Amino acid sequence: RTKQQALFIIFGGTGDLAKRKLYPALFELYRKGILSEHFAVIGTARRPWSDEHYQTVVRNSVSADDQQQVNEFSKHFCYQSHNVNDTKHYVTLKKLAERLDQKFKIGGNRLFYLAMSPRFFGTIAGHLKSQKIVTADGYNRMIVEKPFGRDFKSANELNQAIGQYFAEKDVFRIDHYLGKEMVQNIFALRFGNNIFRSLWNSRYIDNIQITLSESLGVEERAGYYETAGALRDMVQNHILQIVSLLTMNMPASYSETDIRREKICALKALKVYQPQEVKQNFVRAQYVAANGLKGYRQEDQIDPQSQTETFAAGKIFVENENFSNVPIYIRTGKRLQTKATRIDIIFKAVPGNIFTTQQLADNILTIKVEPEGEISLQVNTKKVGQGYQLQQQQFNLFPADKHQLIPEAYEKLLADALVGDATNFTHWEEVAYSWKFVDAVRHAWDQQKAALATYPCGSMGPKQADQLLAADGRHWIFN
Numbered sequence: 001r002t003k004q005q006a007l008f009i010i011f012g013g014t015g016d017l018a019k020r021k022l023y024p025a026l027f028e029l030y031r032k033g034i035l036s037e038h039f040a041v042i043g044t045a046r047r048p049w050s051d052e053h054y055q056t057v058v059r060n061s062v063s064a065d066d067q068q069q070v071n072e073f074s075k076h077f078c079y080q081s082h083n084v085n086d087t088k089h090y091v092t093l094k095k096l097a098e099r100l101d102q103k104f105k106i107g108g109n110r111l112f113y114l115a116m117s118p119r120f121f122g123t124i125a126g127h128l129k130s131q132k133i134v135t136a137d138g139y140n141r142m143i144v145e146k147p148f149g150r151d152f153k154s155a156n157e158l159n160q161a162i163g164q165y166f167a168e169k170d171v172f173r174i175d176h177y178l179g180k181e182m183v184q185n186i187f188a189l190r191f192g193n194n195i196f197r198s199l200w201n202s203r204y205i206d207n208i209q210i211t212l213s214e215s216l217g218v219e220e221r222a223g224y225y226e227t228a229g230a231l232r233d234m235v236q237n238h239i240l241q242i243v244s245l246l247t248m249n250m251p252a253s254y255s256e257t258d259i260r261r262e263k264i265c266a267l268k269a270l271k272v273y274q275p276q277e278v279k280q281n282f283v284r285a286q287y288v289a290a291n292g293l294k295g296y297r298q299e300d301q302i303d304p305q306s307q308t309e310t311f312a313a314g315k316i317f318v319e320n321e322n323f324s325n326v327p328i329y330i331r332t333g334k335r336l337q338t339k340a341t342r343i344d345i346i347f348k349a350v351p352g353n354i355f356t357t358q359q360l361a362d363n364i365l366t367i368k369v370e371p372e373g374e375i376s377l378q379v380n381t382k383k384v385g386q387g388y389q390l391q392q393q394q395f396n397l398f399p400a401d402k403h404q405l406i407p408e409a410y411e412k413l414l415a416d417a418l419v420g421d422a423t424n425f426t427h428w429e430e431v432a433y434s435w436k437f438v439d440a441v442r443h444a445w446d447q448q449k450a451a452l453a454t455y456p457c458g459s460m461g462p463k464q465a466d467q468l469l470a471a472d473g474r475h476w477i478f479n
């Protein structure tokens with residue numbers, strides 16, 4: 001990729017996300033030469049920091065052997081104390097932006113990164129326009145963080161608030177799972193290999209299983225999490241995005257327009273449940289104390305009677321030509337046994353087993369997204385030796401030596417935003433259909449009086465999530 005010219009304005013520049021993800025990602029782009037002399041960053045937030053202090057924070061947030069390079073990098077950063085509701089502050093921000101644009105010869109390209117509460121997005125977008133912080137001579141793109149709304153209605157309002165000032169093509173909604181190498185690999189696997197392409201449908205696939213498990217509890221995000229829960233926090237965005245990549249039809253080309261069009265169609269085809277169906281097809285639960293760890297209701301800032309789910313599992317259907325009738329089992333939760341993101345695609349059994357006395361193992365394609373990327377295929381082969389014994393073998397399709405080269409999701413997504421490629425960002429219509437599906441589940445849960453299921457910290461979730469599959473004669477492949 002070629003050198004880029006851009007001024008980033010990061011709203012929420014003192015925040016956790018900026019320090020943990022954005023500054024390290026920007027540094028990687030700098031190290032690789034994608035950002036070089038013609039870039040600058042303005043960090044804004046309420047705290048009264050100096051440029052010097054901000055630059056120290058930036059330096060401390062990146063780890064690199066070459067300290068000289070880190071110092072050079074940090075010189076591109078300026079801080080502007082800023083209350084997003086105060087119009088006067090945008091006047092100062094505009095002047096600073098113009099000064100940096102000239103100093104670093106940026107040419108008017110601007111990326112506004114909204115790394116703060118979504119309730120400010122509309123205000124910020126409006127001020128950027130009214131105070132003319134958007135430029136006429138370069139591009140003006142807005143990158144927004146999750147959560148994008150808490151249901152369809154609020155997401156729609158948020159979208160309209162932003163949409164008044166920024167066109168859809170300039171709004172880059174982050175779902176950092178789309179920046180993960182193994183998630184991006186789904187395209188290559190599905191559409192680059194005829195053996196998978198031709199089998200990728202309900203005639204050959206028995207079921208799909210997706211797990212996004214976290215080992216941590218709510219940590220510092222208790223306030224937000226109490227109002228969200230696992231369904232809103234993980235299913236509406238990350239899990240449904242993965243579902244769309246696994247079930248979309250083949251796009252006409254590997255391009256933003258064609259890929260997003262097919263993803264939208266897949267999400268539109270999600271079977272939206274009636275309340276009674278939610279009861280049969282979805283499970284929600286909360287973690288309780290075990291293995292020396294506190295239960296959710298004992299955590300700081302959590303209501304001791306909280307009804308917020310920290311775990312959600314469900315069986316969902318995408319009713320398109322290739323996938324109607326293929327159950328997609330999903331689950332996600334906090335304080336589970338391990339931190340992992342994993343997709344298992346279980347193929348149907350061979351019709352008629354000629355090895356009458358021996359069982360054939362299922363063919364399973366497994367995509368491990370994290371902690372380590374890996375793609376493997378389970379097949380049956382013959383054991384070496386006399387007689388005829390079968391054995392299961394795992395073929396690793398993604399060699400481990402590639403691992404050290406894997407860039408962080410944020411680095412890849414920022415690089416995409418710099419060149420205006422929104423393939424791996426979520427289109428508004430994707431967000432809208434996802435919320436419509438999730439709202440139906442949420443609505444049924446809110447009506448139900450039944451107590452939440454529970455699971456001990458360190459387990460793989462409540463037994464109800466196992467029963468969901470057992471009722472169909474199946475089990476979770478990942479245990």
Ligand code: NAD
Pocket residue numbers: 011012013014015016017018044045046047082083084085114115116117118145146147
């Ligand atoms: P944070 O609380 O650490 O930071 C919020 C930032 O907003 C701070 O810089 C604060 O000074 C600034 N701010 C708040 N009110 C302001 C105002 N009125 N005017 C100006 N600045 C103001 O939050 P975070 O964890 O960095 O998250 C930021 C956004 O990113 C949130 O929308 C969050 O949901 C999302 N997000 C965060 C993570 C993460 O890992 N931290 C992951 C995914 C999404």
